[in-house]
Amino acid sequence: MTDKSNIGLTLYGVAGSPATNNKAGFEALTMVQLKGTIQLPVFGVTHNNIEVSDLGTGFTTGIKGAATGKDVSFTYHGDGTDTGIATAIVAAGSTSGLYSLKIVHGSGTDTGDGPAPVAGDVVQYAHGYLHMYEENPKDDTSFQGGSINFKQNAVTVDDVEPS
Amino acid sequence: MKKQNTPARIDAPLASPTSVAEKPVKVNLTNKAGGFATPLEKDIDAWLKIGWFRVNK
Numbered sequence: 392m393t394d395k396s397n398i399g400l401t402l403y404g405v406a407g408s409p410a411t412n413n414k415a416g417f418e419a420l421t422m423v424q425l426k427g428t429i430q431l432p433v434f435g436v437t438h439n440n441i442e443v444s445d446l447g448t449g450f451t452t453g454i455k456g457a458a459t460g461k462d463v464s465f466t467y468h469g470d471g472t473d474t475g476i477a478t479a480i481v482a483a484g485s486t487s488g489l490y491s492l493k494i495v496h497g498s499g500t501d502t503g504d505g506p507a508p509v510a511g512d513v514v515q516y517a518h519g520y521l522h523m524y525e526e527n528p529k530d531d532t533s534f535q536g537g538s539i540n541f542k543q544n545a546v547t548v549d550d551v552e553p554s
Numbered sequence: 555m556k557k558q559n560t561p562a563r564i565d566a567p568l569a570s571p572t573s574v575a576e577k578p579v580k581v582n583l584t585n586k587a588g589g590f591a592t593p594l595e596k597d598i599d600a601w602l603k604i605g606w607f608r609v610n611k
């Protein structure tokens with residue numbers, strides 16, 4: 392196992408959900424890069440715990456309940472006019488907010504916004520909705536940018552960039 | 555006993571009808587939020603059910 396930093400990770404997205412929560416579904420979507428990201432969402436799901444108590448043993452056992460997607464934020468710098476960021480801001484303010492995301496561990500050519508994805512690169516897909524768009528504080532110690540929350544609505548799909 | 559002449563064996567495969575693999579047909583879709591997708595025609599029903607619709611050309 393080789394340790395490596397997260398530098399070079401890029402984020403892609405599109406307003407809407409795929410018909411199927413798998414690689415084919417996500418790759419059918421036309422995603423654009425959300426440029427200028429600082430912190431990417433960490434995909435994942437958690438499960439409810441169902442407590443079953445037993446008077447005889449005096450022990451409460453936990454059994455695994457239903458899954459729910461994480462609600463995590465991602466941040467960016469800039470004025471929000473980047474095409475990808477702009478679609479996310481609009482989605483965060485819309486009624487449904489449906490949005491699909493793809494995190495890419497790219498190894499291709501970097502034209503100024505991170506390495507491009509090439510076939511075989513590790514990718515992660517998830518869909519859900521965006522909400523809680525917030526600009527950075529407007530003071531003399533903050534830079535222009537903002538944060539948006541992503542509520543995941545299905546399990547994460549781990550795969551590789553198709554050829 | 556007289557040896558019979560047998561015709562030379564031909565191992566070449568029999569000619570088969572030429573078949574051209576059909577290229578998967580993709581459909582252009584959009585949604586109310588301005589997203590675009592190009593799923594396969596065979597999967598189109600599932601996409602239309604969740605709010606995607608065909609792009610008019």
